Amino acid sequence: MKALTRQVLFAVGLPAVLLGLWWAASDASTDPFWPPLRTILRTFPSVWTGERLRSDVVPSVLRLAAGYVLAGLAGVGLGTLIGSRRGVRAFCEPVLEFLRAVPPPVLVPVIMLFAGIGDTMKIVVIASGCVWPVLLNTVEGVRAVDSVMLETARSYHIGGVGRLRHLVLPSASPQIVAGLRQALSIGIILMVISEMFAANNGIGFTVVQFQRSFAIPDMWTGILLLGLLGFLLSVAFHFAERRVLGWYHGLRASTRRS
């Protein structure tokens, strides 16, 4: 029990101290840009009511999910095709490296040209930004499948779909998951940017509205909400990753031991 208490104390300790400092330092604040923490926390529930959650938060998260899933499927699918043959890889590589180097938020004005400012635009923006890390990591993962494993599969007549399902994709999965992780960060950024730049609903849109109308405590609650969202998605990803890559962590731990 003592060890557990220690762990909990460490986990909660510094955040509690920092929050306490923030509270204390801002309590008497009259600076309009830095309202007291107490005010921000008090304002939070009145800003993010059930209704606003439905009208702004849910659409934002759904758009993010749609774009992310699209990017995941396209990235893994294309990445597997490209990664399987050296010739195709070499052919595509310069173009892909260039496209991935374009800072994703720059896509917003470009895509806005033909997709307007609706949901489609945002989903396309998110997908086009998220696809690159997934695609390139999948290519790398598929390329690097162990040659002995490939020979084993050949000798046992494990080919085609079976090979993809049982060998190539699982072998590449650590790389693919790393790409999905990067894609998640990019997706959140693009979700917010696309809404700040041109939208009529969403979390990003709402926060910018607050800032423009100088509703500062409300704006701060929006910032907190975005932070919370980022954190929760990160935690969810972490748990999903532990499940899918449990074997990989076990393998690494055992090779480190030996």
Next chain:
Amino acid sequence: MRTPNTVLGAAGLATFLALGEAVPRLGLVSADYFPPPSRIAGALGDELGDGAFWSALRDTLTGWVIGLGIASGAGILCGLLIAVVPFLRQATSSTIEFLRPIPSVALIPLAVLLYGSELRSVLLLVVYASFWQVLVQVLYGVQDLDPVADETARSYGLGTWARVRHVMWPTALPYVMTGIRLAAAVALVLAITAELVIGAPGLGSLIAVAQASQAVPQMYALVTVTGVLGLLINLGARAVERRALAWHQSVRGETVL
């Protein structure tokens, strides 16, 4: 005979440009939204002759390099400090895990309020995002420290500072370089983002202006420039990493998650 990769790559690039040229001209997509590369190249040529472009480029690079510098310095210092002071690792772990995934773009409204469209709002975003990249890598690096080497140093009476310099730093160096490389890419993204959304001077704001005035080929030309910039930064960072570590036998074959 295997076609060498460079030839295939060049062919790929050529095919991409050729398709880009053909598809709008054939009317498959509207040339207003997808101008052919030739038209984009023309706009690019105009840009290169325009003084405003070069000063915007300078502004972007200024924000990028200053932000990256601050973030790297702070990241390395904090990382080493956390590594050296015994219980700080555990104490800060939860805080780092909470703050790290916060999207820096959430700070945009705050930046606008505080600094408007000055350089400092760009720096706020760039530093916040890049700092974590460096810090996390430094912590990985220190974690990789060989306890035997550290014990040996201690037994020879090396004080904390000497241990950091002679044992911890060389071990962490490959990770630091990786962190700076990742941070360099992130810094560019955030710099351009800040310019795009806030209107701070730089390539991003030129793009926003081009979009608002429907100067489509010009917009694409600027986007291409940012892509090339990103590419140069990636390649440059990798080259620096390789050179700085030419002497270093780094044994990490693990996927960086």
Next chain:
Amino acid sequence: MLDIRGLRKTYQGSGRQVEAVRDLTFTVKAGELVCLVGPSGCGKTTLLKCMGGLLSPTSGEVLLDGVPVTGPPPGMAIVFQEYGRSLFPWMRVAENVELPLKEKGTPKAKRRELVTDALRSVGLPDAADAYPWQLSGGMQQRVAIARALAYEPQVLLMDEPFAAVDAQTRADLEDLVRLLWQERGITVLFVTHDIDEAVYLGERVVVLSASPTVVQDELYIDLPDERDQLHTRVSPRFTELRTHVYEQIQAAKRAARADASALSAAPDGDGRPAG
């Protein structure tokens, strides 16, 4: 059962042609346990891969039951040296053993039966739910052998399977191979660089020369069928046989060195070869 005729394999290596295998001709009768032994780098693995259909020979052919081998033939299973890179770490032991059968289309009940039986035969009845990396090296190689057994092959190729395993485990595994071979009547081709192992295990030993490889010698191992690590290895006949094989391999290495120095000898100004 297995017929290797005039097998030749050349590689393109750094601008020049390297003849790894020059001419290999020998046969393996059904149900035999033949050991292939030779100096390092003599193309044993190349040979095995050609036999397994993983490599195409430059010339010559491999016949399995009279049918030329052009790709991995059904009815043949390979056990690789690097068990860590051959077993799939994302699958449990039972799943690893089961996979080739699944792909083959074997019905579920039969699959389960074969898997359980194979794991029991290699002495791992309780390891079904473990992951390969949770097991020791020797146990992992047993799993690889179980996977091969469950496949019910006619021919089993083993590529230096015990080279990466410690000596005591190697002894156990050698006995396991002989036991399984006797029980199941599979044709086994066992490649090794360990002379003692080759003589201990084999009914027949084929000695390979150094690269470019040809068959240096073939000999029958007339040791009793019941062998054990302790007594067989100290018997006088064992010592004779292993000495003979050792001498053959030394001769092969000497010949290779002579060839190599003859090739690299550039006549000096006075016409005498260097070195």
